[in-house]
Every structure is written in C-alpha cells, then in structure tokens.
Amino acid sequence: MTVLFLSLLYVFVPLVQGSDRIIVVLALIGAHAVIFILIYQIYLTYLKPNEQIKVVLDELIKGNYSARAYEKSHHGIDRLGYAVNKLAFNLQNLNRQDKMHSRQLHTVIDNMESGIMLLDTQGYVQLINRKFTNLFDLTEQEVKNKLYYHVLTHDSIYQAVQDAFLYEDTIKNSITLTKGNAKIYIEIVAVPFFNESRELRGLVFVFHDISELKQVEQIRKDFVANVSHELKTPVTSIKGFAETMLDDDSIDPEMLRKFLTIIYKESDRLQSLIHDLLELSKLERDEFKINLNRINFSSIVRESVTIVKDMANKRNVELILDVNDDLNLTGDEQRLKQVILNLLYNAISYSKKDGKVHVSAYKNQQWLTLTVKDNGIGIPESLIGRIFERFYRVDQGRSRETGGTGLGLAIVKHIVEAHDGFIEVDSQYGVGSTFTINLPITHGLTN
Numbered sequence: 068m069t070v071l072f073l074s075l076l077y078v079f080v081p082l083v084q085g086s087d088r089i090i091v092v093l094a095l096i097g098a099h100a101v102i103f104i105l106i107y108q109i110y111l112t113y114l115k116p117n118e119q120i121k122v123v124l125d126e127l128i129k130g131n132y133s134a135r136a137y138e139k140s141h142h143g144i145d146r147l148g149y150a151v152n153k154l155a156f157n158l159q160n161l162n163r164q165d166k167m168h169s170r171q172l173h174t175v176i177d178n179m180e181s182g183i184m185l186l187d188t189q190g191y192v193q194l195i196n197r198k199f200t201n202l203f204d205l206t207e208q209e210v211k212n213k214l215y216y217h218v219l220t221h222d223s224i225y226q227a228v229q230d231a232f233l234y235e236d237t238i239k240n241s242i243t244l245t246k247g248n249a250k251i252y253i254e255i256v257a258v259p260f261f262n263e264s265r266e267l268r269g270l271v272f273v274f275h276d277i278s279e280l281k282q283v284e285q286i287r288k289d290f291v292a293n294v295s296h297e298l299k300t301p302v303t304s305i306k307g308f309a310e311t312m313l314d315d316d317s318i319d320p321e322m323l324r325k326f327l328t329i330i331y332k333e334s335d336r337l338q339s340l341i342h343d344l345l346e347l348s349k350l351e352r353d354e355f356k357i358n359l360n361r362i363n364f365s366s367i368v369r370e371s372v373t374i375v376k377d378m379a380n381k382r383n384v385e386l387i388l389d390v391n392d393d394l395n396l397t398g399d400e401q402r403l404k405q406v407i408l409n410l411l412y413n414a415i416s417y418s419k420k421d422g423k424v425h426v427s428a429y430k431n432q433q434w435l436t437l438t439v440k441d442n443g444i445g446i447p448e449s450l451i452g453r454i455f456e457r458f459y460r461v462d463q464g465r466s467r468e469t470g471g472t473g474l475g476l477a478i479v480k481h482i483v484e485a486h487d488g489f490i491e492v493d494s495q496y497g498v499g500s501t502f503t504i505n506l507p508i509t510h511g512l513t514n
C-alpha cells in the first residue's frame with residue numbers, strides 16, 4: 068500500500084504547482100492514513116478473531132475442551148466465536164459426564180462380588196474386574212487384550228465360550244480352584260451380547276464364588292447322613308430283639324425282661340433323639356422368637372440343680388451351688404432352664420467317680436454370667452471347637468452309654484445366642500471343664 072502511495076505521490080506531485088502541491092501531498096498522506104486504519108480495523112474485526120477461532124477449533128479437535136475464543140460482542144465474526152465457545156462448553160460438559168459415568172461404571176464393576184470378564188468376538192479379553200484378578204491370582208496386564216484360552220486354561224471355560232458363541236445363548240458351567248488347602252467352587256455364566264442389528268459383539272463372563280453354598284449343602288448332606296445313622300442304630304436294635312422274641316416262644320421270663328428292657332431303652336433313646344431334632348429345627352427356624360419375661364435367674368438355677376440331684380447322687384457327684392439371690396433378667400425361662408439342665412447333665416455325665424460340679428452365677432455392669440465347672444474327663448484342646456457341632460461327641464462310646472445324642476450343646480448355643488449372649492468353654496483333658504454362658508444386660512437385663 069505504501070508503494071502505491073509513493074507511486075501516486077510520484078505521479079501527481081509533478082502535475083501541480085505551488086501551494087496546490089502541498090494540498091495534494093497532504094490529501095494523499097490523509098488518504099493513506101485512512102486506508103491504513105481501515106485495513107487495520109478489518110484485520111482486528113475479522114481476520115484476528117478468525118485466526119483465534121481456528122486455533123480453538125484445532126484445540127477442540129485435539130480433545131482440549133477447555134479452549135475458548137475471545138468474544139467481544141454477539142455480532143459478526145464474534146457470533147461465530149460465541150458459537151464455537153458454546154460448542155466447546157457443551158463438549159466439555161459431555162466429556163465431564165462421560166468421564167463421570169465411566170468412573171461410576173468402573174466403580175460398580177470393580178466392586179462387584181462376582182468376577183467379570185468381557186470377551187470380544189475374536190476371544191480377546193477386553194475388560195476384567197478386581198474380583199476376577201483376585202479369584203485367579205492374575206494381574207490386569209497378564210489378562211487384558213490376551214486370548215482368553217491363554218489366560219484361563221480350564222476346559223469348562225473353553226467349552227462355555229464355544230457353546231455361547233455357537234448357540235448365541237447363555238451357558239452355565241462350573242469350575243473348582245484350589246488356593247492353598249482350600250477349594251473354591253465357582254459357577255460360571257457366559258452371556259453373549261449383541262448390537263442393535265442383532266450381530267454378536269462378544270461375551271460377558273460372570274464368575275460366582277459358590278463355596279459357601281457348597282459348604283451349606285455339604286452340612287445339610289452330613290446332617291441327613293448323621294440323622295439316618297443315629298436313627299438306624301436304635302431301630303435296628305429294637306427290630307432285632309422284637310424279632311427274636313417273636314421267633315422264639317420258649318424264651319424264659321428273665322431273658323424276656325432283659326430284651327424288653329433293651330427295647331425300652333432304645334425306644335427311649337429314639338424318643339430323645341427325635342425330641343432334640345425337633346427342638347433344633349424349631350430353634351433354627353427364622354421366625355423363632357424367645358418368649359421374653361421378667362424372671363429370677365437364681366431360682367431357675369436352683370430348680371435345675373434340684374432336678375439333676377438324683378442323677379448326681381447316683382454317680383456320687385457333689386453339686387456345689389454359689390448363686391446370688393438377686394439375679395433378675397428378661398429372658399425365656401423354659402429355654403434358659405433347658406440351657407442350665409444341659410450343662411448340668413453334661414457336667415455330671417462326663418464326671419469321674421466322686422466328682423464335683425461347681426455352679427455359680429453372678430453379674431457385672433454388662434453381663435450376667437453362669438459357670439458350670441466340673442473336674443471330670445475334660446476335652447482334648449484340639450476338639451473343643453467342635454463340641455457345638457450337631458451330633459459331635461468326643462467319645463462316641465461313652466456318650467452313647469449315657470444316652471447322649473450329641474445335640475445338647477448345639478441347642479444350648481442356639482438358645483444363648485437367641486438371648487444375644489455367648490458361651491465359652493475352658494477345658495483340660497483329664498482335669499475338667501468349665502462352661503460359661505454370658506447374657507448381656509442390654510438384652511433387657513436389669514437388677
């Protein structure tokens with residue numbers, strides 16, 4: 068532009084004379100200045116914002132949604148800047164929401180109780196969660212983007228993938244893992260997933276740890292086996308003696324009486340077994356509720372001791388009572404009596420000849436405590452934890468001799484726990500045992 072101005076100056080100045088020459092020069096300089104200002108204004112209004120918008124768009128393309136263009140007004144090119152800024156703002160919001168959703172999804176998936184593995188149609192692992200890595204002792208790097216059969220070599224998993232892809236349907240299977248000495252049972256569910264046009268996009272694997280369920284199932288099976296076994300013994304005996312008596316008319320009365328006594332004892336045993344089983348099933352029912360009343364615990368202990376006195380005398384076992392009179396509480400009288408009687412029967416049954424059973428009850432701020440201490444045969448330390456199991460007897464022979472079913476302590480534990488209390492055992496083999504029940508004051512216990 069300056070060249071054009073100089074050229075014009077060069078052409079026009081020689082054409083005029085005197086003071087007109089100054090006017091022409093000044094006019095040209097003025098025109099030059101006006102044109103210069105005009106161009107600069109165009110640059111400021113259109114070209115510079117345009118440049119800036121281009122830079123912002125480049126940033127948006129790169130994923131930097133915080134970039135913004137300078138906008139002075141809402142007109143002309145500024146309107147474009149405003150639109151670009153609005154777009155950037157919306158993109159930034161969408162991106163923020165997207166990140167939040169993916170974080171939420173990630174949190175849910177990672178904190179699921181079941182293991183998750185997502186496969187694409189080629190069989191490459193696309194996603195796993197924390198439970199999965201814990202179950203299989205694998206790291207994310209060892210699994211992600213690897214072929215599933217290089218990661219998990221179990222036949223059932225391979226079969227489940229094949230079937231799920233082939234039938235395009237949910238497939239269930241199971242595997243067993245060994246961790247140290249423990250066996251972990253896993254149920255696997257392979258679910259194919261599809262896009263909108265029903266094309267298979269991959270498989271979602273869910274791994275449920277069903278070890279606890281298996282354990283419960285095993286306990287149930289053991290229980291059924293134990294009950295059958297316990298019932299079989301007296302029934303066989305009753306049947307055998309009854310058959311002998313039916314077959315042989317010449318049995319002398321003394322023998323007959325002996326057989327009938329055995330039948331009576333065995334049927335008695337059968338009855339107490341059935342009674343205890345019914346008791347247990349009643350206690351284990353969800354809707355079981357203890358019948359709470361204000362009761363005098365001291366008098367229940369005394370009554371129970373009176374009931375077992377005969378049995379103790381027969382075995383030459385001395386009963387020593389040390390119970391305060393003022394032990395009142397809110398509890399189930401019949402059930403607590405059952406607890407005390409069970410502990411007393413055990414203490415007497417598993418006493419040595421001329422043994423001593425010490426019964427004491429007292430309370431502190433928090434607990435009402437009953438201890439039944441004997442100097443009997445005791446329990447080997449390694450077996451103490453098992454005596455509350457149903458049907459568990461340390462010495463099968465001795466316990467059966469005393470008519471025991473092995474259900475007594477299981478019942479005791481249930482009742483104590485129903486009162487929000489707990490039971491403790493301290494025993495030394497050959498020296499004696501102390502059973503302590505603690506009933507909490509917070510369960511309505513008062514002075």
Ligand SMILES: Nc1ncnc2c1ncn2[C@@H]1O[C@H](COP(=O)(O)OP(=O)(O)OP(=O)(O)O)[C@@H](O)[C@H]1O
Pocket residue numbers: 343409413414417441443444445446454455459460461462466470471472473474475476477500
């Ligand atoms: N005071 C004790 N001293 C030594 N062993 C005991 C004592 N109390 C319980 N046990 C052991 O614990 C086992 C389980 O006791 P539990 O009372 O549940 O069954 P049980 O006495 O055999 O039969 P029951 O169901 O008729 O009471 C007993 O068989 C016995 O071996």
Ligand SMILES: [Mg+2]
Pocket residue numbers: 409412413471473475476
């Ligand atoms: Mg018992």
